[in-house]
Structure formats: C-alpha cells, structure tokens
Amino acid sequence: MSESFDDALNDLERSGHQLDALSGFFLDRFPVTGAAVSTVGDVLGSETISATDDVAARLDELQFDLGEGPCWEAMRTSAAVLEPDFRHRGVSRWPAFASAVEDDEEVASMFAFPLSVGEIKMGAVDLYSAEPVALTPGECTQARAMADVVSRHVLRDALSGFADNDAQTGTYSRRTVHQATGIVLAQLDIGPDDALLMLQARAFSTGQRVMEVAQAVVDGTLRFSRTSGGIEAGS
Numbered sequence: 001m002s003e004s005f006d007d008a009l010n011d012l013e014r015s016g017h018q019l020d021a022l023s024g025f026f027l028d029r030f031p032v033t034g035a036a037v038s039t040v041g042d043v044l045g046s047e048t049i050s051a052t053d054d055v056a057a058r059l060d061e062l063q064f065d066l067g068e069g070p071c072w073e074a075m076r077t078s079a080a081v082l083e084p085d086f087r088h089r090g091v092s093r094w095p096a097f098a099s100a101v102e103d104d105e106e107v108a109s110m111f112a113f114p115l116s117v118g119e120i121k122m123g124a125v126d127l128y129s130a131e132p133v134a135l136t137p138g139e140c141t142q143a144r145a146m147a148d149v150v151s152r153h154v155l156r157d158a159l160s161g162f163a164d165n166d167a168q169t170g171t172y173s174r175r176t177v178h179q180a181t182g183i184v185l186a187q188l189d190i191g192p193d194d195a196l197l198m199l200q201a202r203a204f205s206t207g208q209r210v211m212e213v214a215q216a217v218v219d220g221t222l223r224f225s226r227t228s229g230g231i232e233a234g235s
Contacts, residue, residue, distance in 0.1 A: 012150070029142065085132060087107075113127075122155065182195070
C-alpha cells in the first residue's frame, strides 16, 4: 500500500461517527463518477447509508426493489464484483436491474465490494462511472481494504444499542469478555477493538449474549480463523 493510501485509510478509520460521509472516500480515491454504501438483506435490512449523488442512491434503490444487482452479488459471494462494460454485459448478469437502467447514459461501468465482518454479510459499496472504466488489481485491493473499514463502522453503529443492552454485569463476566477478546486478538492478529467487535458480531448473528460467546472462546469450543472467504467461527 502506498503512503498516500495509508493516509486515506487512516482518515477513513477515524470517520466512523459520520456514516453519511463514507461514500465520499471512494469517490476521492477511484476513477468513478459516484459511490454508495448500503446494507442489503435480512441482517441489517436494505438501506442506503451514504451516497455521493442522486444516481448512486437511485441505483441502490433499484437493487433493493428488484433483489438483484452488483451489491446483492457482492454481499452473497463475499467477493468483488467488477463490470467495466455494464451497458453491454450488465443485462446478462442482472437482467431486471440492467433493464431498469438501460436508458440511463450515466451508468457505463459498475463495481461492488462486500461489507462483512466475520460471519455477518451485511451489504456492499457500489461504485459507478458514466464513462467506461476498469479498476486495476491494485485499486481493487485498496477498495476492498476500504470496504473492510466501512464494514466495521456500519456494524459498530448497528450494534451500539445491542452491546449496551447485553447484560454483562459483575467482575467475572467482564473478565471473561476481556479474556476472550485477548484470545480472538491472538487468533486473528487484529486490534482489541476489532476483536471485541468479532465477539459482538457473533453474538448478534446467533442470538446469543456476548458473555455466552466469550465463555465459548475461553473454553476453546469456539475459535475464530481466517479463510480465503474472510473470517469464520467454528469449533
């Protein structure tokens, strides 16, 4: 990663309290016309969190309504979706969505990068260009890294009430959560805040209390590991 990109990523890391500004970081970094950050599916519902312009927001809305498009594909596959020739090839990939925007000359290329934390697949970052463009492998790597940061911001915001309401009273409960956080930190080689987020995400996705997940980690019956598809939790 270049020094300038590291600076941009650090700025994005610090912007978590301004969710509506998240899409602008992608517009500043990549050769596209617009960008949007959205949640899709059942976990957090379908909602545009941030959009740089009306076209980006409308592309999201169409995908919500039709149940198909780049953001759905990115979310379901946990992989980047790249379509530099959307005008000609979009209809074969997403028939209903492409047909809905076929008269829109502002959309020539589309790209989507998944939003996920651990086992939670929650949405995508959509990028579009009015002129045909292609993202380089390096740009795709950068966009994916930025999407990972955005994923944590979005999930932390969604979990803010959940974490507060999760009963973790007593010295021993807190100690167990802290101990489990340290174990996850070592398993995944991540920071303590992200390790705690993994515990909260697991609790949220399974309907458990954070204390229950933490105890399973401490007992060794639950382990987090990195795979080619991201991060998984298993015995």
